[in-house]
Amino acid sequence: MITRRGLLEAAGGAVAFGSGGALAAPAGSAALQEDTRPWLSPSLPAGTRAEAAFETLAGKKPLIRLTDRPPNYEAPLSYLRTAITPNDEFFVRYHLAGIPHVDASTWKLSIGGEVANSDVTLSLDALKTLPAFEVTAVCQCAGNRRGLFQPHVPGVQWGNGAMGCARWKGARLKDVLDLAGLKNNVVEIVFDGADGPVLDKTPDFLKSLPLWKATEETTLVAYEMNGEALPHLNGFPARIIVPGWTATYWMKHVITITAVTKPFDGFWMKSAYRIPIGKFPLVTHFLSQETETTTPITEIVVNSLITSPVDGARVKAGRRTMISGIAWDGGYGISMVEISADGGKSWMEAALGEDLGKYAFRSWSHEFIPKRRGKLAFAARATNRIGQTQIHELIQNPAGYNNNVVQTVTLDVV
Ligand SMILES: Nc1nc2c(c(=O)[nH]1)N[C@H]1C(S)=C(S)[C@@H](COP(=O)(O)O)O[C@H]1N2
Ligand SMILES: [Mo]
Numbered sequence: 001m002i003t004r005r006g007l008l009e010a011a012g013g014a015v016a017f018g019s020g021g022a023l024a025a026p027a028g029s030a031a032l033q034e035d036t037r038p039w040l041s042p043s044l045p046a047g048t049r050a051e052a053a054f055e056t057l058a059g060k061k062p063l064i065r066l067t068d069r070p071p072n073y074e075a076p077l078s079y080l081r082t083a084i085t086p087n088d089e090f091f092v093r094y095h096l097a098g099i100p101h102v103d104a105s106t107w108k109l110s111i112g113g114e115v116a117n118s119d120v121t122l123s124l125d126a127l128k129t130l131p132a133f134e135v136t137a138v139c140q141c142a143g144n145r146r147g148l149f150q151p152h153v154p155g156v157q158w159g160n161g162a163m164g165c166a167r168w169k170g171a172r173l174k175d176v177l178d179l180a181g182l183k184n185n186v187v188e189i190v191f192d193g194a195d196g197p198v199l200d201k202t203p204d205f206l207k208s209l210p211l212w213k214a215t216e217e218t219t220l221v222a223y224e225m226n227g228e229a230l231p232h233l234n235g236f237p238a239r240i241i242v243p244g245w246t247a248t249y250w251m252k253h254v255i256t257i258t259a260v261t262k263p264f265d266g267f268w269m270k271s272a273y274r275i276p277i278g279k280f281p282l283v284t285h286f287l288s289q290e291t292e293t294t295t296p297i298t299e300i301v302v303n304s305l306i307t308s309p310v311d312g313a314r315v316k317a318g319r320r321t322m323i324s325g326i327a328w329d330g331g332y333g334i335s336m337v338e339i340s341a342d343g344g345k346s347w348m349e350a351a352l353g354e355d356l357g358k359y360a361f362r363s364w365s366h367e368f369i370p371k372r373r374g375k376l377a378f379a380a381r382a383t384n385r386i387g388q389t390q391i392h393e394l395i396q397n398p399a400g401y402n403n404n405v406v407q408t409v410t411l412d413v414v
Pocket of ligand 1: 090092139234248
């Protein structure tokens with residue numbers, strides 16, 4: 001298991017990291033960064049605002065530490081200005097404090113359960129012999145922006161940075177499952193990662209997917225992120241990639257894949273990551289897990305983020321100013337981003353940046369000239385290709401998921 005010390009410094013090769021080698025932060029940079037306060041939304045709970053600080057994990061640039069056991073670190077706004085998030089700027093989220101050491105040469109992936117042929121065990125090299133596919137996709141925690149809920153709800157108090165977008169490369173999960181063959185009454189595929197609970201009270205993190213989603217062409221067992229091995233803290237040597245769906249299903253350090261003929265009833269399916277039925281306009285459902293009152297969270301809701309200028313920034317009256325950001329959704333693709341400078345009465349269409357695929361961040365920008373001095377509030381609103389748009393009022397739900405309320409930044413025009 002990797003200790004907190006190991007997480008921070010990757011001491012002397014004790015930790016087997018993805019790209020193997022000098023991943024330790026330069027001496028002193030952690031301390032240096034810890035003095036620098038990250039920008040935090042004023043809507044976050046006071047306790048979070050007081051405690052959150054930059055910290056440099058092994059192989060990472062400084063991220064905002066929300067908790068360190070288990071490690072939960074979000075990206076500051078400045079890392080979200082590009083449609084592709086670099087590996088060393090990608091957020092880190094774990095449920096369990098037992099972060100495993102993983103040695104690529106001994107790592108094995110086991111496929112079993114209700115299989116038609118026989119159980120299969122793959123080495124990393126064997127996994128890489130299967131046809132490789134690449135997809136650019138947003139990995140967003142279901143609880144991203146939970147900290148902005150009013151009233152506050154329990155859980156990690158994420159701001160805007162529990163997300164990133166990368167090019168993921170790996171084998172199709174479907175091809176991996178085909179090696180073992182599935183019995184025809186399989187309903188779900190269950191995943192386990194190499195991490196485990198340190199205290200017995202947290203159940204092991206196991207997740208399942210409905211068979212139809214598990215076997216979609218874009219669902220991968222990924223071993224590369226942006227052309228490199230996965231960073232250790234993002235799931236080295238392989239993780240499940242489920243484009244369009246929230247990151248809770250994106251199992252890191254995956255070691256076991258099990259086919260089941262009954263709905264999987266582990267804690268993280270039955271009791272966690274659920275939303276009230278009928279409150280969100282989701283298109284894809286996870287029916288085998290649905291009850292009368294709740295359903296597992298599935299798709300990422302359509303959303304956007306203003307990344308520049310930052311809230312409270314000073315801009316000059318009469319001078320051209322660029323407002324820019326990113327937009328994303330659950331895989332239908334962004335069709336429009338609009339900006340309002342009058343509290344939502346009128347909207348202007350922003351220019352969309354390069355299309356990196358329907359699962360990716362879509363960058364956007366809008367140029368304007370602020371005329372009058374004083375405070376100027378800007379809102380951004382994204383719409384996707386099936387006409388879903390961001391909401392103006394928060395949809396309350398106990399775990400604080402799916403926060404896609406239109407956000408505003410207020411500029412100081414001088
Ligand atoms: N093995 C393992 N995989 C996991 C988790 C975990 O706790 N353990 N958390 C999931 C959740 S809830 C999220 S948001 C993403 C975070 O991915 P990242 O740490 O690469 O950013 O990993 C997912 N996969
Ligand atoms: Mo998450």
